[in-house]
Each structure stands twice: as structure tokens, then as C-alpha cells.
Amino acid sequence: MTTTATGTRTAARVVDAVKVYGSGDTAVRALDGVSVGFPAGRFTAIMGPSGSGKSTLMHCAAGLDTLTSGSAFIGDTELSTLDDRRLTLLRRDRIGFVFQAFNLVPTLTVAENITLPMDLAGRRADQRDEEWIDALVDVVGLRDRLHHRPAELSGGQQQRVAVARAFAGQPDVVFADEPTGNLDSRSGEEVLGLLGRAVRLMDRTVVMVTHDPVAAAHADEVVFLADGRLVDRMEAPTPERVLDRMKAFDVKALDTTDLEDEGLDDKALDPQALEASGSQEGVPS
Numbered sequence: 001m002t003t004t005a006t007g008t009r010t011a012a013r014v015v016d017a018v019k020v021y022g023s024g025d026t027a028v029r030a031l032d033g034v035s036v037g038f039p040a041g042r043f044t045a046i047m048g049p050s051g052s053g054k055s056t057l058m059h060c061a062a063g064l065d066t067l068t069s070g071s072a073f074i075g076d077t078e079l080s081t082l083d084d085r086r087l088t089l090l091r092r093d094r095i096g097f098v099f100q101a102f103n104l105v106p107t108l109t110v111a112e113n114i115t116l117p118m119d120l121a122g123r124r125a126d127q128r129d130e131e132w133i134d135a136l137v138d139v140v141g142l143r144d145r146l147h148h149r150p151a152e153l154s155g156g157q158q159q160r161v162a163v164a165r166a167f168a169g170q171p172d173v174v175f176a177d178e179p180t181g182n183l184d185s186r187s188g189e190e191v192l193g194l195l196g197r198a199v200r201l202m203d204r205t206v207v208m209v210t211h212d213p214v215a216a217a218h219a220d221e222v223v224f225l226a227d228g229r230l231v232d233r234m235e236a237p238t239p240e241r242v243l244d245r246m247k248a249f250d251v252k253a254l255d256t257t258d259l260e261d262e263g264l265d266d267k268a269l270d271p272q273a274l275e276a277s278g279s280q281e282g283v284p285s
């Protein structure tokens with residue numbers, strides 16, 4: 001695993017990452033030279049306006065998609081050096097995923113769903129694995145549901161199973177893409193609390209894409225993307241600070257000529273003035 005000059009280990013990183021979808025007139029530059037590291041043992045949230053490149057960054061960092069130029073690393077492994085088979089093995093063995101849709105296998109029990117990736121890998125659980133999964137079951141609060149099937153669980157409980165499954169193989173990093181997108185706010189809070197506990201109590205690494213300032217505030221650090229570029233980082237985020245930062249993007253994105261045409265002055269562009277007027281326009285929910 002890469003160690004930076006400050007001694008921080010980096011679980012995943014991209015360097016000068018460029019991703020262009022399509023070509024010619026219709027080409028979209030989804031990532032426009034992003035360099036960012038995700039420190040090991042930390043919970044990092046990726047935020048930014050819709051279309052800013054959050055999912056693209058996550059997919060390229062996790063080896064689900066390839067960069068047009070630049071490089072992506074998991075630990076010290078540069079993903080572009082791997083053939084398809086090795087990349088599949090790296091994703092299976094070193095990365096966990098949590099998506100908005102829970103993606104559980106309906107015919108398997110909770111316990112079977114949690115160990116599925118390890119079972120598919122033909123990995124026989126040793127005592128260390130068993131103790132790890134046992135501890136994980138307590139962290140996600142599923143001990144009394146282990147023999148239930150997904151359809152017998154609430155959405156929040158299903159996502160907790162998906163979180164346990166993502167951590168089961170003790171991956172270097174878990175990538176979560178809008179993990180609370182399908183949940184009510186209480187279940188969402190539970191899942192976010194769980195991701196935070198896995199990082200802090202079990203020394204795991206999580207990188208989460210989200211639209212939601214409240215979700216982002218569960219992270220240790222938020223990185224902000226706008227127009228495919230890394231524009232800011234925020235340590236110890238609170239929902240209010242994240243929301244304020246997001247509002248500044250929305251304000252910048254407004255076309256000032258249009259505002260002048262409508263007789264609005266500079267004050268209309270002040271994030272604080274917007275907040276005072278109660279405007280939530282353009283702030284992703």
C-alpha cells in the first residue's frame with residue numbers, strides 16, 4: 001500500500017484521471033484531470049452537483065471502468081497493468097461494493113448472502129475469517145436475522161446485509177455508490193452509522209458517492225467534484241458546511257447574464273443570502 005510523505009497509507013487513488021465518453025461533437029469529459037487519494041482507515045465521501053463525475057470517479061477508481069488517460073491504483077497496484085482476469089480477481093479479493101440497489105440473492109439466507117463472495121471465490125473460511133464475520137454480524141446488528149431471506153427484511157436491513165457482504169472478505173477498500181438512495185432517512189442513518197463504525201472500530205476504508213450533505217457528514221472527509229475536476233476537500237464535515245459548499249457550486253453554475261436580465265444584483269449570488277431567503281433551489285436532496 002502506498003505511503004505518502006506524511007505517513008498516510010493510501011488505499012486507492014487516481015492520478016491525472018481523464019475519462020471521456022463518446023467522441024467528436026458529442027464527447028463528454030466526465031473526468032478532467034483528477035488526482036485524489038483515499039486514505040486507508042478513513043471514510044471519504046465524494047460529493048458534487050449532478051453530472052460532476054462522482055460515479056465515473058468511483059467506477060474508474062474501483063476498476064469497474066477504465067480511464068481514457070491517467071492512472072488508478074488500489075494500494076500499489078496500477079489497474080491498467082492488469083488483464084481482465086487479474087482485474088476481476090482484484091475486484092473480488094481486495095474491493096467491496098455497496099450500491100443503491102441492495103443486489104442480494106433472494107433464495108439465499110442472510111448468512112449465505114454475507115459469505116457469498118468468499119464462497120464464490122472458493123475461499124475456505126479459517127478461524128480468523130469466522131471471527132471476523134461473527135464480529136461483523138454484531139456490528140451490522142443482524143444476529144437474529146441470519147436465517148431469514150432478503151424478502152423477509154426491511155430495505156434498511158437488506159442494505160445492512162449488503163454492507164456486511166462488502167466487508168466480509170476484509171477488502172482493502174469498500175466503495176459505496178449512493179448507498180442510502182433507496183432508504184428512508186432513519187434506515188439511511190443506520191446504514192451510514194454502520195459504514196462509519198466499520199471504519200472506526202474495524203479499521204476499514206470506505207469511499208462513498210453521495211448527493212446528500214447529511215450522508216456526507218458521516219465521513220471523515222469530503223472531496224468535492226465540479227465539472228469533472230476536484231475543487232475542494234473538507235475535513236470533519238457537518239451537514240451545514242457541506243450544504244454551504246454545495247450552494248456555492250450552484251451559484252457559480254448560474255448564468256449571471258440571465259440574472260442581470262431579470263434585474264437581480266450581486267447579492268443574489270451570495271450563498272448566505274440564498275440561505276437566508278430559504279432557497280434550496282438546485283441543492284440536491
Ligand SMILES: Nc1ncnc2c1ncn2[C@@H]1O[C@H](COP(=O)(O)OP(=O)(O)OP(=O)(O)O)[C@@H](O)[C@H]1O
Nearest residue numbers: 021022028030048049050051052053054055056057
Ligand atoms: N456511459 C456514459 N456515456 C456517456 N456519457 C456518460 C456516461 N456515463 C456518464 N456520462 C456523462 O458523464 C458526466 C459525469 O457523469 P457521472 O454519472 O459520473 O456524474 P455524477 O456526478 O455521478 O452524476 P449524478 O449525481 O447525477 O449521478 C455526465 O455528463 C454524464 O452525462
